[in-house]
Amino acid sequence: MPTKIDRRSFLQNTALASAAIVLPNLGQAENSASNNDPAIAETLTGKGVLGKQKLRLGFIGVGLRGQNHLELALLRDDCEVVAIAEPDAGMLADSLKMIEAKGRKKPDVYDKGNHDYERLLKDKSIDAVVIASPWEWHTQQCVAAMQAGKYVGTEVCGGFSLDECWQLVNTHEATGSHLMFMENVCYRRDVMAVLQMVREGMFGELIHLEGGYEHDLRGVKFNDGKTPYDSGVEFGEKGYSEAKWRTKHSVHRNGDLYPTHGVGPVAMMTNINRGNRFLFLTSTSSKSRGLHDYILKHPQGGADHPNAKVQFNLGDKVTTLLKTSNGETVMLTHDTNLARPYSLGFRVQGTQGIWMDLNKSLMIEGLTKAHRWTEAKPFLEQYDHPLWKKYGDDAKTAGHGGMDFFVFHHFVESAKRNQAPQMDVYDAATWLAITPLSEASIATGSSPQAFPDFTRGRWTERKPNFAFGDEF
Amino acid sequence: MPTKIDRRSFLQNTALASAAIVLPNLGQAENSASNNDPAIAETLTGKGVLGKQKLRLGFIGVGLRGQNHLELALLRDDCEVVAIAEPDAGMLADSLKMIEAKGRKKPDVYDKGNHDYERLLKDKSIDAVVIASPWEWHTQQCVAAMQAGKYVGTEVCGGFSLDECWQLVNTHEATGSHLMFMENVCYRRDVMAVLQMVREGMFGELIHLEGGYEHDLRGVKFNDGKTPYDSGVEFGEKGYSEAKWRTKHSVHRNGDLYPTHGVGPVAMMTNINRGNRFLFLTSTSSKSRGLHDYILKHPQGGADHPNAKVQFNLGDKVTTLLKTSNGETVMLTHDTNLARPYSLGFRVQGTQGIWMDLNKSLMIEGLTKAHRWTEAKPFLEQYDHPLWKKYGDDAKTAGHGGMDFFVFHHFVESAKRNQAPQMDVYDAATWLAITPLSEASIATGSSPQAFPDFTRGRWTERKPNFAFGDEF
Numbered sequence: 050m051p052t053k054i055d056r057r058s059f060l061q062n063t064a065l066a067s068a069a070i071v072l073p074n075l076g077q078a079e080n081s082a083s084n085n086d087p088a089i090a091e092t093l094t095g096k097g098v099l100g101k102q103k104l105r106l107g108f109i110g111v112g113l114r115g116q117n118h119l120e121l122a123l124l125r126d127d128c129e130v131v132a133i134a135e136p137d138a139g140m141l142a143d144s145l146k147m148i149e150a151k152g153r154k155k156p157d158v159y160d161k162g163n164h165d166y167e168r169l170l171k172d173k174s175i176d177a178v179v180i181a182s183p184w185e186w187h188t189q190q191c192v193a194a195m196q197a198g199k200y201v202g203t204e205v206c207g208g209f210s211l212d213e214c215w216q217l218v219n220t221h222e223a224t225g226s227h228l229m230f231m232e233n234v235c236y237r238r239d240v241m242a243v244l245q246m247v248r249e250g251m252f253g254e255l256i257h258l259e260g261g262y263e264h265d266l267r268g269v270k271f272n273d274g275k276t277p278y279d280s281g282v283e284f285g286e287k288g289y290s291e292a293k294w295r296t297k298h299s300v301h302r303n304g305d306l307y308p309t310h311g312v313g314p315v316a317m318m319t320n321i322n323r324g325n326r327f328l329f330l331t332s333t334s335s336k337s338r339g340l341h342d343y344i345l346k347h348p349q350g351g352a353d354h355p356n357a358k359v360q361f362n363l364g365d366k367v368t369t370l371l372k373t374s375n376g377e378t379v380m381l382t383h384d385t386n387l388a389r390p391y392s393l394g395f396r397v398q399g400t401q402g403i404w405m406d407l408n409k410s411l412m413i414e415g416l417t418k419a420h421r422w423t424e425a426k427p428f429l430e431q432y433d434h435p436l437w438k439k440y441g442d443d444a445k446t447a448g449h450g451g452m453d454f455f456v457f458h459h460f461v462e463s464a465k466r467n468q469a470p471q472m473d474v475y476d477a478a479t480w481l482a483i484t485p486l487s488e489a490s491i492a493t494g495s496s497p498q499a500f501p502d503f504t505r506g507r508w509t510e511r512k513p514n515f516a517f518g519d520e521f
Numbered sequence: 522m523p524t525k526i527d528r529r530s531f532l533q534n535t536a537l538a539s540a541a542i543v544l545p546n547l548g549q550a551e552n553s554a555s556n557n558d559p560a561i562a563e564t565l566t567g568k569g570v571l572g573k574q575k576l577r578l579g580f581i582g583v584g585l586r587g588q589n590h591l592e593l594a595l596l597r598d599d600c601e602v603v604a605i606a607e608p609d610a611g612m613l614a615d616s617l618k619m620i621e622a623k624g625r626k627k628p629d630v631y632d633k634g635n636h637d638y639e640r641l642l643k644d645k646s647i648d649a650v651v652i653a654s655p656w657e658w659h660t661q662q663c664v665a666a667m668q669a670g671k672y673v674g675t676e677v678c679g680g681f682s683l684d685e686c687w688q689l690v691n692t693h694e695a696t697g698s699h700l701m702f703m704e705n706v707c708y709r710r711d712v713m714a715v716l717q718m719v720r721e722g723m724f725g726e727l728i729h730l731e732g733g734y735e736h737d738l739r740g741v742k743f744n745d746g747k748t749p750y751d752s753g754v755e756f757g758e759k760g761y762s763e764a765k766w767r768t769k770h771s772v773h774r775n776g777d778l779y780p781t782h783g784v785g786p787v788a789m790m791t792n793i794n795r796g797n798r799f800l801f802l803t804s805t806s807s808k809s810r811g812l813h814d815y816i817l818k819h820p821q822g823g824a825d826h827p828n829a830k831v832q833f834n835l836g837d838k839v840t841t842l843l844k845t846s847n848g849e850t851v852m853l854t855h856d857t858n859l860a861r862p863y864s865l866g867f868r869v870q871g872t873q874g875i876w877m878d879l880n881k882s883l884m885i886e887g888l889t890k891a892h893r894w895t896e897a898k899p900f901l902e903q904y905d906h907p908l909w910k911k912y913g914d915d916a917k918t919a920g921h922g923g924m925d926f927f928v929f930h931h932f933v934e935s936a937k938r939n940q941a942p943q944m945d946v947y948d949a950a951t952w953l954a955i956t957p958l959s960e961a962s963i964a965t966g967s968s969p970q971a972f973p974d975f976t977r978g979r980w981t982e983r984k985p986n987f988a989f990g991d992e993f
Contacts, residue, residue, distance in 0.1 A: 253814065256807045256859060257838035265892060331803045331967045335728045336848025342725065342872045366729035366850055366870065370840055370967065376808025378838055380852075387728060388886035389875045390894045398838065400814045403861045408880040414860035420737060422862045495803045495842065497967045 097467035098176055104465050107132040107175040107199070108156075109166045109190050110182030111144040113277065113290055114204055117448045118179050118231075119144055121457040123151040128461060132175055134159035134166035166190055170197040177464040179231075180204060183294035188213040195226035200464040202229045202457075203477070205309040207484025211501055214478035214485075218503050221474040229460050229470035230477035232313035234393065236455035238441075239425070240314045241434035241516065243397055243404050247318045249432070251413055253401030255319060260311030261382030261394040267343040270296040270385075271356075282343070282350035299363040303334050304488030305383040306363065309480045310393055313472070315379050318397060322475045323511040327379075327500040330371040332487035334364030339386030361386075369487050371500075381483065435519030455521075462521035471515045478503040569939035570648055576937050579604040579647040579671070580628075581638045581662050582654030583616040585749065585762055586676055589920045590651050590703075591616055593929040595623040600933055604647055606631035606638035638662055642669040649936040651703075652676060655766035660685040667698035672936040674701045674929075675949070677781040679956025683973055686950035686957075690975050693946040701932050701942035702949035704785035706865065708927035710913075711897070712786045713906035713988065715869055715876050719790045721904070723885055725873030727791060732783025733854030733866040739815040742768040742857075743828075754815070754822035771835040775806050776960030777855040778835065781952045782865055785944070787851050790869060794947045795983040799851075799972040802843045804959035806836030811858030833858075841959050843972075853955065907991030927993075934993035943987045950975040 098104055106128050108115055115135075122128045130148060133156050135141040141160055148155065157172065159165040163186070169175070170193055177200035180190050184206035194201045195217075208214050221228055234240060246252065269291050273281030277290040284296035298306055319325050340361045344350040350357065367383040382394055395406040402413035410422035417423035436455060437444070444451030463470040479500070486498040504511065570576055578600050580587055587607075594600045602620060605628050607613040613632055620627065629644065631637040635658070641647070642665055649672035652662050656678035666673045667689075680686050693700055706712060718724065741763050745753030749762040756768035770778055791797050812833045816822040822829065839855040854866055867878040874885035882894035889895035908927060909916070916923030935942040951972070958970040976983065 253860070254810050256810060257840075257856075329966065331805065331842070331969075333803065333842040333844055333850050335844075335850040338726050338728060338872050364850075365872070368729075368842055368850060368852055370803070370805040370842065372805055372807075372967070378805050378807040378836075378840060380840055384729075384870075387870065387875070388725075388873050388884065388891070389870065390882075390884050390892055398856075398859065398861065400810050400837070401860050403859070405879065407877065410862075412860065412862050419860070420862055494801065495844070495969045497803075 097465050099465045103127055103129040104461055105129050105131045105174055105176045107134070107169050107172070107178040108144075109134045109169065109178055109180045109194070110186070110204075111135045112137065112140050112181065115179065115181030116140070116144055116147065117453055118181060118202075118457055119147060121447060121453060122179075122461075123148065123153060125461065127465065129154075130156050132157040132159065132169045132172055134169040136160060136163050136165065167193060170194055170199065173198075176200060177202065177460075179460070184298070185209065185294075188216060191228055192216055192220045195220045195224045195228060198224065198226055200227050200229075200467060202231050202460040202464070202470075205230065205232050205307075205313075206481070207304070207306045207308055207487075208481030210485050211482055214482045214501070214503060217474050217481075218478050227463070227467070227469055228474040228477060229463060230309070230472045230474075230480065231456045231460060232309050232472055232480070233449055233452040233456040234310040235313045235317055235472065235515070236436070236452045236459075237314070238433070238437050238451065239406060239429050240395065241437060242429040242432040243395075244314070244318055244516065245432040245434055246404070246428065247397060247399075251402060251416075252397060252399030252404070253414070255377050255397070255399045257378045257380075257396070257398045258315040258318060259380040259382075259394055259396035260313075260315045261380075261384065261392075262307045262310050263382055263384040263389060263392040263394055265387060265389050265391070266385040267340065267388075270299060270340065271343065271347070273349065282347045282354055282356050284356070299340055299361050299386070300359060301362055302488060303337075303362045303364055303367070303491050304484055305332060305367045305369050305381055306484055307383060307385070308369070308381050308483040308487070311381045311395075312379070312480050312483060313476075314395065315381075315397075316476065316480065317513075317515045319373060319375070319377055319379070320513045321373070322479060322504050322508045323513045324508065325373050325375045325377075326502060326504070326508045327479065328372050328374050329497045329499050330369050330483065330486050330490060331495050331497050332367060332369040332490040333495045334491045335366040337361045337364050337386065339365045339388075343386075364491070367487065367491070369483065369490075371483075434516065436516060436521075439519045459521045475503050475507075569937050571937045575599055575601040576933055577601050577603045577646055577648045579606070579641050579644070579650040580616070581606045581641065581650055581652045581666070582658070582676075583607045584609065584612050584653065587651065587653030588612070588616055588619065589925055590653060590674075590929055591619060593919060593926060594651075594933075595619065595625060597933065599937065601626070602628050604629040604631065604641045604644055606641040608632060608635050608637065639665060642666055642671065645670075648672060649674065649932075651932070656770070657681065657766075660688060663700055664688055664692045667692045667696045667700060670696065670698055672699050672701075672939060674703050674932040674936070674942075677702065677704050677779075677785075678953070679776070679778045679780055679959075680953030682957050683954055686954045686973070686975060689946050689953075690950050699935070699939070699941055700946040700949055701935060702781070702785075702944045702946075702952065703928045703932060704781050704944055704952070705921055705924040705928040706782040707785045707789055707944065707987065708908070708924045708931075709786070710905070710909050710923065711878060711901050712867065713909060714901040714904040715867075716786070716790055716988065717904040717906055718876075718900065719869060719871075723874060723888075724869060724871030724876070725886070727849050727869070727871045729850045729852075729868070729870045730787040730790060731852040731854075731866055731868035732785075732787045733852075733856065733864075734779045734782050735854055735856040735861060735864040735866055737859060737861050737863070738857040739812065739860075742771060742812065743815065743819070745821065754819045754826055754828050756828070771812055771833050771858070772831060773834055774960060775809075775834045775836055775839070775963050776956055777804060777839045777841050777853055778956055779855060779857070780841070780853050780955040780959070783853045783867075784851070784952050784955060785948075786867065787853075787869075788948065788952065789985075789987045791845060791847070791849055791851070792985045793845070794951060794976055794980045795985045796980065797845050797847045797849075798974060798976070798980045799951065800844045800846055801969045801971050802841050802955065802958050802962060803967050803969050804839060804841040804962040805967045806963045807838040809833045809836050809858065811837045811860075815858075836963070839959065839963070841955065841962075843955075906988065908988060908993075911991050931993045947976050947979075947983075
């Protein structure tokens with residue numbers, strides 16, 4: 050039963066809609082990165098499945114996050130979920146039930162431990178894979194999938210080393226396989242409207258941007274081992290879902306462990322890897338108190354609970370300052386251990402104006418009252434992105450306020466065309482690199498850390514290409 | 522005609538009101554820094570004028586800011602303005618008119634150039650001086666005034682070198698003369714209410730704080746040479762008021778040039794120099810575009826105006842991260858060249874809660890809804906500081922929303938007692954030092970800069986003493 054989206058998205062025409070937006074300060078925007086980007090053009094070896102058959106999808110990791118993507122895949126007529134690799138029997142069973150409930154064919158199952166995804170990748174009938182495993186599996190699974198010729202969509206995280214960032218880039222360049230970094234916040238409705246305003250020059254020349262991940266995850270990092278949220282103080286072997294694997298990073302590491310929700314939108318607005326790049330960063334960490342405090346005060350915790358003895362390394366607040374080659378500063382925050390409201394803390398500030406999401410307000414010189422905040426809503430509505438205008442209704446039922454629809458839609462449409470995604474392997478490497486650089490800076494008293502240029506100089510030629518059309 | 526304040530403030534009793542607030546996490550608070558702080562106790566050599574005669578005040582600098590203080594002095598029955606040093610004939614004439622209009626006696630005038638304040642300081646009948654000159658005069662005037670045995674109140678700015686910060690400390694310790702750093706924002710009503718909440722432990726253990734100076738000063742840094750605000754693109758010799766002297770710092774320097782409005786309140790909440798200290802900072806600067814852009818676009822400017830050729834060094838956005846010995850992080854911002862609304866950007870965040878002034882909201886675990894912002898107003902009213910409860914009506918007519926009343930009131934009452942002020946020379950040195958450290962960090966690619974310990978280790982003994990009573 051095809052939906053409105055499915056019919057629309059199954060385009061015969063491989064060209065994206067032409068860029069309708071005038072970009073006085075960006076030069077000519079490219080509709081497709083394949084046109085004149087040598088690094089990417091030479092890797093476009095496949096033909097894709099567009100207009101021929103359904104995109105045959107494999108899922109590597111169907112925990113709660115993987116199930117979000119699975120749900121979106123099952124809503125589409127242009128996708129077929131043909132294989133799942135998942136070592137956790139419970140999560141696998143839940144996923145198979147979802148598939149059955151939609152009347153879809155049962156996929157092949159790879160459930161023989163953590164490495165069984167390697168068998169999945171040997172199935173030559175699979176066009177693309179979605180990777181939504183615990184963080185520390187992402188790189189090796191992405192590399193193996195690219196080597197197997199799959200089109201790869203990977204969930205977000207922070208990196209562990211610069212080397213693995215290079216591994217992603219090197220594997221892409223060696224194999225020609227594409228990797229899309231599935232950063233959903235790039236598609237947040239207000240963020241995309243502000244991107245349109247940035248491209249119209251309404252903020253003047255960009256000067257300073259902020260973003261982050263300020264999210265009280267105490268009730269995610271700990272649970273009772275049976276239900277995912279706010280249910281106890283267990284983690285690791287005794288935890289459930291993310292508490293099983295995510296919390297150990299707060300025990301052992303100290304840095305911005307999850308930078309991409311903040312940096313993704315900011316990177317798109319400042320054209321990072323497309324005429325601009327990050328030069329260096331410093332990172333400063335506060336003490337770590339929040340998680341220990343949570344265990345002490347929780348009704349199922351207390352001073353005698355074994356986890357009260359755990360020493361957490363992750364500073365409750367990690368603040369990172371980045372400088373770009375074009376002279377902008379970017380501040381990123383990581384704040385997941387404290388009692389606080391959710392906020393991604395976006396700020397976009399230029400010579401002529403400023404937008405902040407915390408107070409949902411802006412000031413645009415000449416358009417709003419000087420020296421005063423004005424409600425952003427009418428502007429966000431006026432500059433609503435063409436993608437949201439077109440697909441807003443379809444996105445409504447998807448997760449995270451609709452963002453998940455767009456990021457999955459872009460993945461599927463790019464994979465169908467075997468075309469470089471607009472959040473590509475170079476973006477993945479750059480954004481992931483923030484974490485090991487942040488850890489290194491903190492470990493050395495906030496000393497500045499130089500950014501690698503993962504494009505090997507191609508950022509001087511690459512053109513902005515994110516979300517210029519209204520197709521995907 | 523004595524006002525309510527004047528009668529109240531002319532107290533016979535030198536003791537401050539006893540600390541009514543229970544401070545579980547601070548140890549015993551001291552009402553007066555003189556009680557058991559060896560560094561300060563040994564300098565309390567004078568007896569003050571309390572209950573005997575009026576405080577005889579000299580003013581060094583009566584530009585627009587000095588005139589604010591002058592106005593407050595003229596409202597008080599316990600002060601007599603006996604001398605003014607001011608090289609600018611116009612500003613001097615305006616000040617003398619203010620004095621005459623109040624029916625007060627004409628003060629001695631020292632108007633023979635920039636160094637004539639040295640003659641003022643020779644007048645042994647002067648008890649205390651208020652320094653509100655251009656930034657680069659502060660230190661030498663403070664030093665000379667302390668050497669002359671005056672009680673010194675100095676306007677705020679950022680320092681130029683660590684050496685001059687040490688000069689202030691060394692001179693205080695050698696002479697026993699006190700210096701008060703007149704940071705009015707420490708007395709902002711919401712800030713003081715939040716200080717009360719911090720001291721009640723409502724935010725839990727403090728983790729991260731923010732403050733700054735985000736103020737579009739383009740219309741202050743430039744004018745038409747005749748009126749102070751928004752009137753042209755001249756500065757330096759052709760400018761008027763602050764444009765005459767302040768703007769050159771934006772031409773030549775790059776750093777957080779004005780850190781104290783942000784750091785003052787934050788330092789009081791984190792007990793800097795009183796059981797805590799700043800360990801190091803890093804500072805990152807954006808490019809500089811705003812001032813040049815302003816000149817280009819101003820109706821009286823344009824590409825052919827001579828000032829369009831000026832190269833401004835000051836980054837439009839300077840972000841500084843400080844780490845304290847107790848493990849908190851502090852972020853300070855300096856943002857004075859761009860079109861934007863005024864904001865000091867305060868954030869106070871602990872294990873159990875958060876307050877931000879941008880959205881006038883907070884969250885306190887157990888008291889407000891989890892994961893949600895709640896309007897701060899009822900809390901700010903409930904925790905209104907005793908000083909504001911007592912003097913709020915008197916403060917109404919004073920500048921900057923009433924803050925100016927309190928800072929001047931504290932200066933006068935401390936000077937009358939010849940007692941160490943609660944924002945003392947060690948605070949002055951520490952807060953001023955942020956500027957040269959920030960400049961050094963930016964000049965070396967955001968490298969970390971260690972903070973001097975201006976208390977020479979006494980921060981481990983000094984006790985918090987800011988605003989515990991309801992007197993001053």
